[in-house]
Amino acid sequence: MVTGVxxxxxxxxxRLQRTSAAHQVAELLREHITAGALSPGTQLPEEALGTALxxxxxxxxxxxxxxxxxxxxxxxxxxxxxxxxLSADDVADIYVxxxxxxxxxxxxxxxxxxxxxxxxxxxxxRGEAARVAADWVAVxxxxxxxxxxxxxxxxxxxxxxxxxxxLAELRLxxxxxxxxxxxxxxxxxxxxxxxxxxxxxxxxEAEAELASYLDDACRGIVAAIRGDLEVTxx
Amino acid sequence: MVTGVxxxxxxxxxRLQRTSAAHQVAELLREHITAGALSPGTQLPEEALGTALxxxxxxxxxxxxxxxxxxxxxxxxxxxxxxxxLSADDVADIYVxxxxxxxxxxxxxxxxxxxxxxxxxxxxxRGEAARVAADWVAVxxxxxxxxxxxxxxxxxxxxxxxxxxxLAELRLxxxxxxxxxxxxxxxxxxxxxxxxxxxxxxxxEAEAELASYLDDACRGIVAAIRGDLEVTxx
DNA sequence: GGGTCACGATTGTTGAACAATCCAACAAGG
DNA sequence: CCTTGTTGGATTGTTCAACAATCGTGACCC
Numbered sequence: 090m091v092t093g094v095x096x097x098x099x100x101x102x103x104r105l106q107r108t109s110a111a112h113q114v115a116e117l118l119r120e121h122i123t124a125g126a127l128s129p130g131t132q133l134p135e136e137a138l139g140t141a142l143x144x145x146x147x148x149x150x151x152x153x154x155x156x157x158x159x160x161x162x163x164x165x166x167x168x169x170x171x172x173x174x175l176s177a178d179d180v181a182d183i184y185v186x187x188x189x190x191x192x193x194x195x196x197x198x199x200x201x202x203x204x205x206x207x208x209x210x211x212x213x214x215r216g217e218a219a220r221v222a223a224d225w226v227a228v229x230x231x232x233x234x235x236x237x238x239x240x241x242x243x244x245x246x247x248x249x250x251x252x253x254x255x256l257a258e259l260r261l262x263x264x265x266x267x268x269x270x271x272x273x274x275x276x277x278x279x280x281x282x283x284x285x286x287x288x289x290x291x292x293x294e295a296e297a298e299l300a301s302y303l304d305d306a307c308r309g310i311v312a313a314i315r316g317d318l319e320v321t322x323x
Numbered sequence: 324m325v326t327g328v329x330x331x332x333x334x335x336x337x338r339l340q341r342t343s344a345a346h347q348v349a350e351l352l353r354e355h356i357t358a359g360a361l362s363p364g365t366q367l368p369e370e371a372l373g374t375a376l377x378x379x380x381x382x383x384x385x386x387x388x389x390x391x392x393x394x395x396x397x398x399x400x401x402x403x404x405x406x407x408x409l410s411a412d413d414v415a416d417i418y419v420x421x422x423x424x425x426x427x428x429x430x431x432x433x434x435x436x437x438x439x440x441x442x443x444x445x446x447x448x449r450g451e452a453a454r455v456a457a458d459w460v461a462v463x464x465x466x467x468x469x470x471x472x473x474x475x476x477x478x479x480x481x482x483x484x485x486x487x488x489x490l491a492e493l494r495l496x497x498x499x500x501x502x503x504x505x506x507x508x509x510x511x512x513x514x515x516x517x518x519x520x521x522x523x524x525x526x527x528e529a530e531a532e533l534a535s536y537l538d539d540a541c542r543g544i545v546a547a548i549r550g551d552l553e554v555t556x557x
Numbered sequence: 558g559g560g561t562c563a564c565g566a567t568t569g570t571t572g573a574a575c576a577a578t579c580c581a582a583c584a585a586g587g
Numbered sequence: 588c589c590t591t592g593t594t595g596g597a598t599t600g601t602t603c604a605a606c607a608a609t610c611g612t613g614a615c616c617c
Contacts, residue, residue, distance in 0.1 A: 109400060110601070111388075135568070145602045146568090147381050151388055154345075158392035166343060167568060167609045185479035189427035193419070245419035251485060344570070369599070379571045384600090401578045401599055 110144055111151035117142070118152065122161050122172055123257055125264030129174035133162065160258050175262045177311045181322045183255055184307040187236075188300070190252050194242035195295050198287045201242040208238040209284045216277050225271055229263070232273040235280050239299075242287075259310075266313045276306065344378055345385035351376070352386065356395050356406055357491055359498030363408035367396065394492050409496045411545045415556045417489055418541040421470075422534070424486050428476035429529050432521045435476040442472040443518045450511050459505055463497070466507040469514050473533075476521075493544075500547045510540065 121127050139149045153170045156162045162170045198206070216231030233256045240252035263272060279302050286295035307323035355361050373383045387404045390396045396404045432440070450465030467490045474486035497506060513536050520529035541557035 107400065136566095147384075147603090148601060150385065150569090154385055154388035155392070158389070168611095169568065182479050182481050185427070185477050186481045186485070189423050189477070189482065193423035193426070243419050243423070245416050247416050247420045247489075248423065251420070255481075370597095380599095381572090382570060402580095403599065 110148045111155065114142055114144055114149060115152040115155040118156060119159070119161060119257070122156075123260040123264070125260075127172050129172045129261055129265055131172045133170050133172070135169070159254050161261070173258075173261055175258070175265070175314070177314045177322075180259075180262055180310050180314060181307060183258060184303055184323055186251075187255055187259075188303050190240045190243075190248055190255070191236060191299055191303070192296060193248065194239040195287065195292060195299055197243045198295070199290060199292060201244065205238070205242050205244075206284075206288055208241070209235060209287065212238055213277075213281050213284050216273075216280065220274060220277060225274070228277070229273045232276060232280065233260075235284075239283075262310055262314065266310070272309075276302065344382045345389065348376055348378055348383060349386040349389040352390060353393070353395060353491070356390075357494040357498070361406050363406050363495055363499055365406045367404050367406070369403070393488050395495070407492075407495055409492070409499070409548070411548045411556075414493075414496055414544050414548060415541060417493060418537055418557055420485075421489055421493075422537050424474045424482055424489070425470060425533055425537070426530060427482065428473040429521065429526060429533055431477045432529070433524060433526060435478065439472070439476050439478075440518075440522055442475070443469060443521065446472055447511075447515050447518050450507075450514065454508060454511060459508070462511070463507045466510060466514065467494075469518075473517075496544050496548065500544070506543075510536065 118127070118133075127133075133153070135146045135149055139146050142149070144152075153162060153164060157164045157170065161173055163173050164170045212231050212235035216228050216235065219225075219227035219231055237249070237252050237256060241249045243249075266272065279298070283295055283298055283302065286292075286298060304323055311317075311323060352361070352367075361367075367387070369380045369383055373380050376383070378386075387396060387398060391398045391404065395407055397407050398404045446465050446469035450462050450469065453459075453461035453465055471483070471486050471490060475483045477483075500506060513532070517529055517532055517536065520526075520532060538557055542554045545557060546552060546554045
């Protein structure tokens, strides 16, 4: 295989003109949805949104298709699109997939290049710094970045993308929770211990810690959603 | 949680009027692509395809968005959409995700309801019957159904859907291979042993067998794609 | 109260139009 | 010969206006 002089440039080809009106609108809506500005269940009318955003109905409909496949909105035939509202079952289902992806990452930790493990350490420290500054939004994003990094240990683009979508979907649940800001705080310490277990190669212990971590996290969210205190699933 | 009398009906709600022109066109194209009727790399022009299928350009573009998110086609800005052509790296990447999903299924086998295990046995027997009849297409679909059933042991809709998309993507590679028909034949016996290991609860052995299985399958496809005999990845 | 029906509103789909971009071919220059 | 402008046709990106299909609602009637 001939390796050219422009391999590093070719790798960044994806950053070229990935912008179309539909993509930009989808990105805008995605940010508003995951930030909680558009609460779950809200309908997104084509006419009103189109004029508000300055795009035509057809273009807006293309954006809706993109968002629908990321499960951020649901498309009901002849009724319109609505911001997704997550049920408790959805959250439990999401955590089954999340466990599969993160477990795969941990099992690949021993053969992962060191820079991928460094990403984890950075995310942990960023989260702890944000807690000191009482910036709970930053604590949340650092937490999500940490777990995205765990899945990325596999080195698989598809796993990273699936994990990214999964976390974006979870943000829907966060936005709907009371005191969502401090939600991630109790898990900061566990992230650190998880990172240290991985850095020192104690894979089996890390896997057990992850399982316990995900159980607790899932129970917390499901309990908050249905106001119940006893949650058996997850 | 209140469990109603119509839970089984509610589960099938999705089969109601999921038909829009865009969905139907996407489904049609999906079948043609996975069946190999549209070879990878082929461009799908909007004007020509639209008139050929009797739908307008806007509707066709909506179908393209759906197919693009399933990775069956790629959408290049201002150039059009093309049937996806899988690289060897893509196949390797797919198998990393596939291993994660199927491993999760095997680990859930001990708590999975028996009807989910029965699905596996049915798929194995269907494959063996198809081999006797020399119906290689049926052998292939039975093989894919078997592994879809393994992922479905998790009971997670999202995992099942992710696995379904993954297998549809893999079909792209199958269609591009010489003698793709008999490709699945050598794995029939291993499917049976895997099913028996799961049925008798020997989870650890099943997990090891699956790892070996996926290694061999991935190596075979990657070797076929690049015409190389020595494949180190997977 | 329950059922029917017409109405308004929204979505589904089409067709045409124009701007923007790409691509291949060709011309010019070193 | 190779590289660099330039041109023109073809395809895509986007908008707009229109109509059909469907849904939700409220009035109306029994």
